[in-house]
Amino acid sequence: MSINDLKRLLYLREILGGEIMLFSKFFAPTSKDIPSDVKIASHQLMLRAGMISQAASGIYYWLPLAVRVLEKIMKIICEEQDKIGANKVYFTTVQPAELWIESGRYDDYGKEMLRITDRKGGKFLYSPTNEEQATDVFRKYIKSYKGLPTILYQIHWKFRDEIRPRFGVMRGREFLMKDGYSFASTFEEAEKIYHKVFKSYIRTFRRMGLTPIPVQADSGAIGGNMSHEFQILAQTGESTLYYDKKLLTASDEELMKVFAVTDEKYDPNTSPIPQSELMVSKGIEVGHIFYFGKKYSEPMNAFVLDKNGQKLYPEMGSYGIGVSRLIAAIIEAFHDERGIIWPEPVAPFDVTLLNLHTSNKDCVGACNKIYRALSESKEVLYDDRDMSIGEKLGDADLIGIPWQIIVGEKNLSQGVVELKNRKTGEIAKLSVDEVIGRFLKK
RNA sequence: CCGGGUUUAGCGAAGUUUGGUAUCGCGCUUGGUUUGGGACCAAGAGACCGUGGGUUCAAGUCCCGCAACCCGGACCA
Incomplete structure (x- = not known):
């Protein structure tokens, strides 16, 4: 872990308190490579999503x-x-x-x-x-x-x-x-x-x-x-x-x-x-x-x-x-074709929170607020990784958590974040408070 | 168990025909530039070529054995 990573982690811990499920610290070695001799979807997806590894x-x-x-x-x-x-x-x-x-x-x-x-x-x-x-x-x-x-x-x-x-x-x-x-x-x-x-x-x-x-x-x-x-x-x-x-x-x-x-x-x-x-x-x-x-x-x-x-x-x-x-x-x-679509009762997490711009203070602030509110009652995977946007969105679809909350600077400057349903692909643009409200009601 | 195939860097592959000491892509590390669908530049690290034996001045490459793994079939939660 670099000094910056450590600082960021400590910062997030301080803001969010206690246990936080950060993707950067979560061991899910995803891959875009499709093993050529693997024939069926579940086997491919489990390998690509970093769920299993052959011993x-x-x-x-x-x-x-x-x-x-x-x-x-x-x-x-x-x-x-x-x-x-x-x-x-x-x-x-x-x-x-x-x-x-x-x-x-x-x-x-x-x-x-x-x-x-x-x-x-x-x-x-x-x-x-x-x-x-x-x-x-x-x-x-x-x-x-x-x-x-x-x-x-x-x-x-x-x-x-x-x-x-x-x-x-x-x-x-x-x-x-x-x-x-x-x-x-x-x-x-x-x-x-x-x-x-x-x-x-x-x-x-x-x-x-x-x-x-x-x-x-x-x-x-x-x-x-x-x-x-x-x-x-x-x-x-x-x-x-x-x-x-x-x-x-x-x-x-x-x-x-x-x-x-x-x-x-x-x-x-x-x-x-x-x-x-x-x-x-x-x-x-x-x-x-x-x-x-x-x-x-x-x-x-x-x-x-x-x-x-x-x-x-x-x-x-x-x-x-x-x-x-x-x-x-x-x-x-x-x-x-993009990945797994977990039924809610067996999904590894209820919702994944994607911070597309980890160096943007507003995005970090919005994500922290959402994480803190939702993690009271939901299992949230917070994708805080500092990597390209396509990769994060691709991983989210691959891993197949039922709901994605996507926080990016363009939308946030308009006061909204996206709530995406993995199954239907439907995207709703909601304010931070609205998106929190959606989950607390459920 | 029958048939076919594979094994070279963490992953995926080239090199094997024609023997001369290993190449590429992804990933990884460092620095910088980027940021709405897997981005770019630069500099690095990383391989006793599955294993045992043989041939040879010389073996990833040729010969023999063994093992692991994969695919199709016959069998099973």
Whole structure:
């Protein structure tokens, strides 16, 4: 930091007081260079916006801008999980192999599982999923039917050693996932939980500005239709969805029953709905829920005693949301040729304040006043960087914060600043007080 | 896992055919001029050319092995 930078920083701190979010001090290494071999928009934009940086194939550093979005997403998920009575825990990222040997999956899981040996030669693995651990925690503490039903969930890093990672964090090997596990005394109770989670997932994704499409998924050996994937419509999606157009207008209650499947399960000969009612779209899978009965409770000897003192093996289900993938999915759904357009609930900041003329006292004064007023109730990124105007405006569009307040000397000499909506591109010229008023009302 | 490709400064590339000790753009540093859509001038810093071996007086360049990474496909939150 040069002496001038330091002086300016101290000056701003003095004027604004306390914590200020200055772009010049915020670690968001933006770039105008488009990596040539990066194919999809979300991957390109995340790199260009300085959100992620590759550490190894399918493994990424998460930089501050992305972290802020991850935190917004996690907060929404946790609030919705709380509403259905799920308990948040942290299982572990490194697990002893014993549990997987017990469930019978240690040999089945294959090379996707990263196997680790500790200094004593003990067998461990990096969690690709946590059914065994959830079952283990459950069996250690819950001994009576009165402890049912129970839902445990976590948001934690997972690792699956994909053969072919691609599309940035969309299909990385290391990923952040919300995974929940339910324990119920009867099938009926398990079904009730499943429905509750289903509806909760719809709400969760909607709160992020997304339109989730629940599709029936393969529930494997258990059978039945108690498995759904939640897909987000996006042209670059890896799945092809076939669904009844009623789906887009159905109420939450009806949603689970409306026809929707991915291409693997679609057969025009047996389709329950006519061609004229059918929609076909590309989707990105961001959630998956399923019921799997006693698949883990029995082999792992997780039981409670029922009213008659008899062993009862709980009916289980598991519920996943790809948190890190969601960031990419949201960008796929919301971007234009200039950059990202964040939905407000998950935006890294609410508003970005651009000082186009950092050496102009009036501009500095206006920006400081706006920052001070808005930062009481909004998250504001103040672009105080001393660089060319095009670069600052370009970065603002790239980063995609929903609102831009643009302060420049020409407009300010007329007594106005600009308020730009990133999504619509609409620009309003308002006085400093008016622009403050706009945000304090919201 | 099958097929194709790449690896030279922080990033992106040229140089490899024809062996002679590395070039350009962006970025970075310093100073100055600029300021409404990625500006200009000047002066700098920065590379054991992915890695191991071989051929040669001499290897970024030729030969052999290995690794990492990317793309398409088959598979997965």
